[in-house]
Amino acid sequence: MPADLTELTEPTDLAEITGAHGARGTHGTAAVQLHGVGKTFGHGPAAVNALKGIDLTVADGEFVCLLGASGCGKSTLLNLLAGLDDATAGTVSVGAARPSFMFQEAALMPWLTAQRNVELPLRLAGHGRAARARRAEELLSLVRLEGVGAKRPHELSGGMRQRVSLARALAAATGLGAGDPGSDTTGLLLMDEPFAALDAITRDVLQGELLRVWRATGTTIVFVTHDVREAVRLAERVVLLSSRPGTVVREWEIPADGHGAEQQAQLHDDITGRLRQVITSHAA
Numbered sequence: 001m002p003a004d005l006t007e008l009t010e011p012t013d014l015a016e017i018t019g020a021h022g023a024r025g026t027h028g029t030a031a032v033q034l035h036g037v038g039k040t041f042g043h044g045p046a047a048v049n050a051l052k053g054i055d056l057t058v059a060d061g062e063f064v065c066l067l068g069a070s071g072c073g074k075s076t077l078l079n080l081l082a083g084l085d086d087a088t089a090g091t092v093s094v095g096a097a098r099p100s101f102m103f104q105e106a107a108l109m110p111w112l113t114a115q116r117n118v119e120l121p122l123r124l125a126g127h128g129r130a131a132r133a134r135r136a137e138e139l140l141s142l143v144r145l146e147g148v149g150a151k152r153p154h155e156l157s158g159g160m161r162q163r164v165s166l167a168r169a170l171a172a173a174t175g176l177g178a179g180d181p182g183s184d185t186t187g188l189l190l191m192d193e194p195f196a197a198l199d200a201i202t203r204d205v206l207q208g209e210l211l212r213v214w215r216a217t218g219t220t221i222v223f224v225t226h227d228v229r230e231a232v233r234l235a236e237r238v239v240l241l242s243s244r245p246g247t248v249v250r251e252w253e254i255p256a257d258g259h260g261a262e263q264q265a266q267l268h269d270d271i272t273g274r275l276r277q278v279i280t281s282h283a284a
């Protein structure tokens with residue numbers, strides 16, 4: 001069991017709140033399937049070939065990190081998964097899950113309280129006031145923000161704002177949770193460098209919190225980062241992308257016990273070496 005995960009054993013009531021089935025070892029159907037996906041922006045000589053021939057399957061409940069240098073097409077790929085843009089080649093299929101996004105900036109509504117921010121996707125989905133308030137309270141508690149629901153974003157630290165953002169993303173992805181017949185209670189979280197703007201200590205804490213929430217909810221996570229250490233700490237599988245066009249260079253399965261210090265360092269060195277090669281060959 002990885003060090004990160006042993007200390008993060010969730011209380012049973014969390015599993016009850018979220019309808020969790022746990023994380024590792026429970027993957028069944030595919031949450032995401034990409035076959036031969038390409039994306040070209042523009043036409044003619046000015047066209048930018050951002051992605052080419054991407055084949056990728058993410059299992060239900062899996063935590064995958066997309067790793068690559070700046071400009072390799074990580075955000076473009078997330079946009080395709082979220083349905084915010086269309087591929088110019090191949091097929092993108094996102095199972096039953098409703099994808100929800102979390103960005104580097106929390107992007108909260110400044111005039112709404114933390115609780116109302118979390119409620120927003122539930123309100124847009126047509127859920128009644130009492131049900132959505134109950135669910136927002138559950139999710140705020142899940143991200144350890146009990147008692148701050150009445151505060152507005154400017155009253156919160158950067159780390160707290162990202163916790164609210166995570167709770168809101170979970171609300172968008174999982175609706176009312178286990179009690180919501182119309183929702184996929186596991187959901188799909190698309191995370192675009194969500195901790196990159198935080199200081200190192202807060203980032204470390206939130207990485208641990210994200211692992212705890214993932215284990216408690218069984219949510220499928222596709223997490224974009226250019227930080228090898230972050231990828232190895234968080235993911236079950238790391239997918240390395242090359243640049244221009246972005247293609248899958250290599251994948252690493254991170255074994256469940258692979259987060260021990262020695263193995264983690266080995267994987268870190270291995271992946272960093274390959275990332276360097278990719279960057280160097282692109283620059284040449």
Ligand SMILES: Nc1ncnc2c1ncn2[C@@H]1O[C@H](COP(=O)(O)OP(=O)(O)OP(=O)(O)O)[C@@H](O)[C@H]1O
Nearest residue numbers: 041048050068069070071072073074075076077226
């Ligand atoms: N709307 C667009 N029009 C033209 N080119 C674009 C557009 N969006 C992205 N690109 C180009 O596609 C390539 C991939 O961009 P993308 O933002 O997906 O990379 P990234 O890996 O997320 O980069 P970063 O880590 O810097 O955010 C880049 O060369 C970028 O300039």
